[in-house]
Amino acid sequence: MTPPTPLTLGYRTPHPFSLLPLSSRASVQSLLTTLLDPLLPFFSPLHSRVRVPGATAVRFDQAASEVEGLCRPLWGLACLLAGGGSYGSTQYWIDGIKAGVDPDSPEFWGFARDNDQRMVEMCPLGFALAVVPEIWAGLGEEGRGNLEAWLGGGVNEREMPDTNWLWFRVFANLGLKKNGGRFSQERLDKDIARLEVFYRGGGWSNDGPEGIHQMDYYSSSFAIQFLQLLYAKLAGGDGGREGERAEEFRRRAREVSLDLVHYYDAEGMSIPFGRSVGYRFAMVSFWGALAYADVELPAPLTWGMVKGIVLRHFRWWQTQHDMWSSSGTLTIGYSYPNMYMAENYNSPGSPYWACLAFICLAVPESHPFWTSEEEALPVDLLPKVKALEQPGHIMSYLGGHCMLLSSGQACSYPMKGTHAKYGAFAYSSAYAYSVPPGLFTLEQYALASQLGLSDDGGEYWKTRRLSEYAGIEDREGKPVLVSVWKPFPDVKIKTYLIPPDEATPNWHLRVHRIEAGREVMTADGSFAICNERSVDGRYLDPYDAKTCEGTSPKLIGNYDNDTPEAWAGGKDGAFAVSKGAVGIKALEEKDVGRRAMLVNADPNSNLVESRTTIPTLQGKIGRGETVWYVSAIYAKPSGEGIAKETYLDGWEKVVEVPGWLRTEISGA
The missing domain is CATH 2.70.98 (Beta-galactosidase; Chain A, domain 5)
Structure with a gap:
C-alpha cells in the first residue's frame, strides 16, 4: 500500500477543514474526511496504532495513547459508513483492529487492567461493530475470536470508575451482541442499573453517584445522554425491557433538550464549561444523536433548528485556524494548542473524541434533520433567563x-x-x-x-x-x-x-x-x-x-x-x-x-x-x-x-x- 502524502500547513495555510461550505449531508461527509486524512501517515506498520503528533505523556501508557489515536476517529468513520458513506482508507482501521487484538502480534494492544484507559476506547470500537457489520466480517474467524477475548473478556471482569465509563463497557458488550459474539448480558444489565443511580431528574444525569455534583458536557454530548440515545436506537428494537429503556432514554432527551439549547449561541459557539472541552465540536453531538435515535422534538424545537445548531457549530470551528498541528492533526487545546487547560488524560489522540459530532452522518438522508431548511436559533421563542x-x-x-x-x-x-x-x-x-x-x-x-x-x-x-x-x-x-x-x-x-x-x-x-x-x-x-x-x-x-x-x-x-x-x-x-x-x-x-x-x-x-x-x-x-x-x-x-x-x-x-x-x- 502506497504511504499517503502528509499534509503540511505552512504560514497562514488554511486547513481543508476550514474551506468547505457546509449545508448538505455530503458537505459534512467531506468535512469528516479532512479530519481523517491527516492521520494516515501516522499509522503504525500494522495499522493498529496511531501516533498523533505531539510527544506528550499522560497518566496511562504510550500504547494506550496510540490506541486512542486509532479508536477515537472511529466514531466519525463508523457514523459515515453506517449512513451509507464511504472512505477509501477504511481498511486501515479494519487491519489495525485485527492486529491490535492479536496477542501474537508485535502491535498487540494488551489486555485491559482495572481502570484502564483501553476501556474508554472499547466504546467507539463497540459502536463501530454494532453499526458497521463489515468490520466484524473483515476480521476473519481468528480475528473475531481475538476480539471477543480482548473486548469482552478484557473488560467484563475488571474494575471501572463509577462514572460515565460504565457506558463504555455497555457498548463493548453491545457491539459483540449485535454480531453474535460472546458477551455478558448480565454485566450489561448491571452497568445500566448502576448508571440509573446517576439520574437526577429533568432529563439530567450526574457524572457519578450521590455526593458528586458534576453536570457538564459529559452529561449531554460527550457520554451519558449521547450514549443513552445511541443505545435507544441500537437496542430499543429488541422490545421488552430494552424497549422500555429506550423509550425512557428518549423521554429524558426530549426533556433535557429544552435546557441544553441554552448552551449554544446564535453564531454557533457553545459555552465552554467544565473539563475536556478540548474535545471541541463534540459539544454539539447530542443534537445529532436526537435525530439518530428518532426522538420526537418538543416544541418550540424543529429539525431545522437542530440542524442549524449543528451546522453553525461546525462553521464556528472552521474559523479557529490555530487549532491544528503543522501536519493537519488536531492539537491538545481549544482554539489553539494549549497544555495549560489539558487534563492529565489528554493524549495527542485524545481530541479526536470530537468525532462524536459526526453522529449526524449516521442519520438517513431522508430524515427531516437533513431535508429541513436550516433555521436560526429560536432565541425569541425561549426564555431570556432560565434557571x-x-x-x-x-x-x-x-x-x-x-x-x-x-x-x-x-x-x-x-x-x-x-x-x-x-x-x-x-x-x-x-x-x-x-x-x-x-x-x-x-x-x-x-x-x-x-x-x-x-x-x-x-x-x-x-x-x-x-x-x-x-x-x-x-x-x-x-x-x-x-x-x-x-x-x-x-x-x-x-x-x-x-x-x-x-x-x-x-x-x-x-x-x-x-x-x-x-x-x-x-x-x-x-x-x-x-x-x-x-x-x-x-x-x-x-x-x-x-x-x-x-x-x-x-x-x-x-x-x-x-x-x-x-x-x-x-x-x-x-x-x-x-x-x-x-x-x-x-x-x-x-x-x-x-x-x-x-x-x-x-x-x-x-x-x-x-x-x-x-x-x-x-x-x-x-x-x-x-x-x-x-x-x-x-x-x-x-x-x-x-x-x-x-x-x-x-x-x-x-x-x-x-x-x-x-x-x-x-x-x-
Whole structure:
C-alpha cells in the first residue's frame, strides 16, 4: 500500500477543514474526511496504532495513547459508513483492529487492567461493530475470536470508575451482541442499573453517584445522554425491557433538550464549561444523536433548528485556524494548542473524541434533520433567563451572548484548573474561561469571573472550588444563585449571582458577604478579553474613542502596576474594549476600599484568546471584619451588525442594586 502524502500547513495555510461550505449531508461527509486524512501517515506498520503528533505523556501508557489515536476517529468513520458513506482508507482501521487484538502480534494492544484507559476506547470500537457489520466480517474467524477475548473478556471482569465509563463497557458488550459474539448480558444489565443511580431528574444525569455534583458536557454530548440515545436506537428494537429503556432514554432527551439549547449561541459557539472541552465540536453531538435515535422534538424545537445548531457549530470551528498541528492533526487545546487547560488524560489522540459530532452522518438522508431548511436559533421563542435546577445554572440570552451563572458544581477530584472549569461564577459563549498557567501572582492565576483571596500579600490565591451550600433561590419572583464556600478555614463567603434583566442586559451582579478570620487581599475579576490592538496586534493602549479600543485605567504590564495611572476608584471601575467590551464596577456604598485595575493575564491562560486582560477590583479585609462586596460585571460582545462605537453604550447605565439585596445588606 502506497504511504499517503502528509499534509503540511505552512504560514497562514488554511486547513481543508476550514474551506468547505457546509449545508448538505455530503458537505459534512467531506468535512469528516479532512479530519481523517491527516492521520494516515501516522499509522503504525500494522495499522493498529496511531501516533498523533505531539510527544506528550499522560497518566496511562504510550500504547494506550496510540490506541486512542486509532479508536477515537472511529466514531466519525463508523457514523459515515453506517449512513451509507464511504472512505477509501477504511481498511486501515479494519487491519489495525485485527492486529491490535492479536496477542501474537508485535502491535498487540494488551489486555485491559482495572481502570484502564483501553476501556474508554472499547466504546467507539463497540459502536463501530454494532453499526458497521463489515468490520466484524473483515476480521476473519481468528480475528473475531481475538476480539471477543480482548473486548469482552478484557473488560467484563475488571474494575471501572463509577462514572460515565460504565457506558463504555455497555457498548463493548453491545457491539459483540449485535454480531453474535460472546458477551455478558448480565454485566450489561448491571452497568445500566448502576448508571440509573446517576439520574437526577429533568432529563439530567450526574457524572457519578450521590455526593458528586458534576453536570457538564459529559452529561449531554460527550457520554451519558449521547450514549443513552445511541443505545435507544441500537437496542430499543429488541422490545421488552430494552424497549422500555429506550423509550425512557428518549423521554429524558426530549426533556433535557429544552435546557441544553441554552448552551449554544446564535453564531454557533457553545459555552465552554467544565473539563475536556478540548474535545471541541463534540459539544454539539447530542443534537445529532436526537435525530439518530428518532426522538420526537418538543416544541418550540424543529429539525431545522437542530440542524442549524449543528451546522453553525461546525462553521464556528472552521474559523479557529490555530487549532491544528503543522501536519493537519488536531492539537491538545481549544482554539489553539494549549497544555495549560489539558487534563492529565489528554493524549495527542485524545481530541479526536470530537468525532462524536459526526453522529449526524449516521442519520438517513431522508430524515427531516437533513431535508429541513436550516433555521436560526429560536432565541425569541425561549426564555431570556432560565434557571436550570439540576446543573445549578441560570442561563441568559441577554446582552448579546449566551451566558450561564454557576454554583456548586465540582469535579469529583481536584484536577488541574478545576476551580476555573467548574468554580467560576459566569461562563460565556463570547468570552471563554481562563486557566492558570502558573501559581504565583494574579497574572498567572488569571482569575476571570472568579473571586480570589490571598493571605500572603498577593503571591498565592485561593478561589471557589467546593461549596458547602449551593442553590437556586427565589428573590421577588426571580432566580438567584446562592453559594457558601470557604477559601480558608476561617474565611466564610456567601455569594449571590444575579442574572441580567431587560433594562440593563449587559450587566449581571455578583455579591459577596465575606467574614474574614484572617487578613486577606481580594481580587474580583470580570470576563477576560482579547488584549490586542486590531491594527497591529500589540497590547491595548488607554481607551481611544476614535478607534473604540483600549482600557481604562491604563494597562501597565506584568507585575508593575504600582503606579497611580494603573488604578481607578471601585465605583469608576475598569473596562477593556477590543472584541466587544468587558468591565467591572463596585456598586454598594458599604463596599469601601476596593480599587479597579487591569490584570495583564499571562499568555495562553484563556481558551480562545491567547493574550487577554481582565478588569479587576482589588481590596483588603482586616482580620475579624465582615464586608459586603457588590460587583457589577459588564459584557457586550462583538458580532455581526454590532458597531464598535456601541461597545460601551451600556457602561454608564449600571444595573440597580435590588431592594431585597439592600435589605439583606442592611440587616447583616
